[in-house]
Amino acid sequence: MSGAHEGQGVQPAEQPVGIDELLERVREGYDRIEPQEAYDAAQRGEALLVDIRYAALRDRDGVIPGALVVERNELEWRLDPRGSHRAPEATSHDLRVVVICNEGYASSLAAASLHQLGLRRATDLVGGFQAWRASGLPVTASA
Numbered sequence: 001m002s003g004a005h006e007g008q009g010v011q012p013a014e015q016p017v018g019i020d021e022l023l024e025r026v027r028e029g030y031d032r033i034e035p036q037e038a039y040d041a042a043q044r045g046e047a048l049l050v051d052i053r054y055a056a057l058r059d060r061d062g063v064i065p066g067a068l069v070v071e072r073n074e075l076e077w078r079l080d081p082r083g084s085h086r087a088p089e090a091t092s093h094d095l096r097v098v099v100i101c102n103e104g105y106a107s108s109l110a111a112a113s114l115h116q117l118g119l120r121r122a123t124d125l126v127g128g129f130q131a132w133r134a135s136g137l138p139v140t141a142s143a
Helices: 019-027 035-043 055-061 072-079 106-116 128-134
Strands: 048-051 097-100
Touching: 019 106, 035 048, 035 097, 035 128, 055 128, 072 106, 097 106, 097 128
Parallel strands: 048 097
Antiparallel strands: none
16 A cells, blocks of 8 residues: 555546536626616716627617627727726726626626626626617617
């Protein structure tokens, strides 16, 4: 025998997390926002709406007037207030950002990523753009 005690040695690997569990975990880290609340906050100048849907969806369904359109793969670079590629709207880590995807799934992961950058007030829209539109909130044709 090598002298090692039973139970010592290689630790078992952590079990992989499925996407449903991952979504549940990241959503526990912040309060998600409903369409009407997001609209009202944006109208008062208290929130920046950020549409991360890809161009084909924006072309098909339209856009939210006043929302900043940022492709998902550019989101962190465009919203990091200290980043060299930041959008002019990315003024502070205290900025309330509402991330909007098509149905409210990818936006949850995006909001969690923004939290890692220090944007502690980042959240996402429950139900995404589809819930916004179903609520009768303003939508215009894509430019």
